[in-house]
Amino acid sequence: MRIKNILLGLGIISITCFSCDDYLEEENLSNVTADSFYTTANGYNSLINVNYAKLKDIYGGDAWLFSAGTDLYAEGRDQEPPGLSRYTQLTSSSQGVGQLYTTCYQAIQSANMAIYYSDLTEQTPNLSQQLGEVKYLRANAYFLLVQTYGGVGLVTDYIDSPVLTFDRNSAEEVYSFIVSELEESLTMVGSGAFDGHVNKRAVQHLLAKVHLTRGYESFAASDDFSKAASYADDAINGQALTIPFEELWAPGNEMNAETIFSVQYDETSNSSDPTNIGNKQNYYFSSYLGGAEVADNAPYRSYTLCPTAFAVSLFDEGDERWEGTFMTEAFQKYYDYFRVEDHSGLEVAHYYAPKWASTTADTTAYRLDHPNTTIHAYGEYVPSENRNFDYETIPVKKFDDPKSPFSSNGGSTRDIILSRLADTYLIAAEAYFQNGNAGTALARLNAVRERANATPATAADMDIDYILDERARELLGEYHRWFDLKRTGKLVERASMYHYLIDEGNFVGANGELKILRPIPQEAIDLNQNKDFPQNTAYE
Incomplete structure (x- = not known):
């Protein structure tokens, strides 16, 4: 499927206008032309690296489009973009709406450029593998776009000059393209262990998720759920979940065997530029943890996307993901948790009591052992309009980076995990469940619970809500939640039930249509000379 001379608005225009200068600076090409550079093995390898670097633009900034406006995260003291977090003010010009549209199309343009030069560059033994990696990256960008905005324009040719007229493909066409790209990628990429490059396992995982997501659509293929289950099992490849949850998230252990x-x-x-070139994942999912005077001792936090009361309630006693996810005891020097091996001599500044330690006796016992500790009772450390002080919502520690500077701009140099083995197990569980095989679904889900030392789920537990709850426990903060709720048709129900600022009526848009898809960004529509280009119906 090739569409020539189509420009998808803001994203492609921006990369077309700056791509040569950016690449020249990044590759330090001096006066070397792109044609002479990218046709060499070294030059083409640099172009492949540019494609991987585009992932940082997609995922490294604000987390709103991945996490805001769901059942698991809500603002504490500081306001999130109201359109994306509450839906009432969601328009095509809302803050943050265009982030994925722009960055994904920039990534697509880079991929198209690499595919274009693959026919012209020096033919090396690893060229086919590199091309397969690029196809995966392009498919991933389109998958983000189609989930977020619905049908978008398919651009498969490298564009080297601005074109201002573009059309919109259907979501069905976009999904077909994604599946085709990934199937081709699967035959091309390497099969070795993950080393930062796309391999077969990564492609199998994404194919499983694409088929699972399309399986809920009106245009689903009859075998989408069965293919999702099969690809997920291929990616699992018999590997058990053996790394303790806390160890899984230890700073510096991102390249573990389950990634x-x-x-x-x-x-x-x-x-x-240590405060700007990294990512922001450590900046979200907690209250503010102190001022600049503690810069070396605590992370800078946004006080937005704080875990909701519902998110906190999902964990039961014995589930190791409670301690592995949250900083339940914050020391006077927060980062001493990671820097000091023996915690017995450290003073606890704040304690967040779990629901199984919520009685007066429990609090009294803890107070006797920790007389100088601020105790936050269960139910009192979740977002509300009255949470106005530091440490007032429970901190998520999974993404903490003790090496990150005290900054809100993007200072973390920890990797952002996009796919990991437990997620694959849960994709398999959901796919088997939707395909009518509840027994195998239960087995896949319980493999995740077993690693966490959680009580095994029973057949009576299994429904789509339980699967979503398990995904919340396992994957809290990992940039999946909005897509999970949108995929399963649970966004309106669960966001309005568990987010203290959302009512069902917030989702009602133009013509009575629900604001499930995000609007096509207004900047892209304004640049389009095709005035028949449709906006999503809830925003017309």
Whole structure:
């Protein structure tokens, strides 16, 4: 499927206008032309690296489009973009709406450029593998776009000059293209262990998720759920979940044996601008943890996307993901948790009591052992309009980076995990469940619970809500939640039930249509000379 001379608005225009200068600076090409550089093995390898670097633009900034406006996260003291977090003010010009549209089309343009030069560059033994990696990256960008905005324009040719007229493909066409790209990628990429590059396992995981997501659509193929289950099992490949949950998230352990694909960061390469070149994942999912006077002892936090009361309630006693996810005891020097091996001599500044320690006796017992500790009772450390002080909502520690500077701009150099083995197990569980095989679904889900030392689920537990709850426990904060709720048709129900600022009526848009898809960004529509280009119906 090739569409020539189509420009998808803001995203492609921006990369078309700056791509040559950016690449020249990044590759230090001096006066070398793109044609002479990218036709060499070294030059083409640089172009492949540019494609991987585009993942940082997609995932490294604000987390709103991945997490805001769901059942698991809500603002504490500081306001989130109201359109994306509450839906009442969601328009095509709302803050943050265009982030994925722009960055994904920039990534697509880079991929198209690499595919274009693959026919012209020096033919090396690893060229086919590189091309397969690029196809995966392009498919991933389109998958983000189609889930977020619905049908978008398919651009498969490298564009080297601005074109201002573009059309919109249907969501069905976009999904077909994604599946085709990934199937081709699967035959081309390497099969070795993950080393930062796309491999077969990463492609199998994404194919499983694409088929699972399309399986809920009106245009689903009859075998989408069965294919999702099969691809997920291929990616699992018999590997058990053996790494303790806390160890899984230890700073510096991102390249563990359960990581399938991630956005790669490096402390050394970020040294030229340490507060801006990294990512922001450590900045979200907690209250503010102190001022600049504690810069070396605590992370800077946004006080937005704080875990909701519902998110906190999902964990039961014995589930190791409670301690592995949350900083339940914050020391006077927060980062001493990671820097000091023996915690017995450290003073606890704040304690967040779990629901199984919610009685007066429990609190009294803890107070006797920790007389100088601020105790936050269960139910009192979740977002509300009255949570106005530091440490007032429970901190998520999974993404903490003790090496990150005290900054809100993007200082973390920890990798962002996009696909990991437990997620694959849960994709398999959902796919088997939707395909009518509840027994195998239960087995896949219980493999995740077993690693967490959680009580096994029973057949009576299994429904789509339980699967979503398990995904919340396992994957809290990992940039999946809005897509999970949208995929399963649970966005309106669960966001309005568990987010203290959302009512069902917030979702009602133009013509009575629900604001499930995000609007096509107004900037892209304004640049389009095709005035028949449709906006999503809830925003017309």
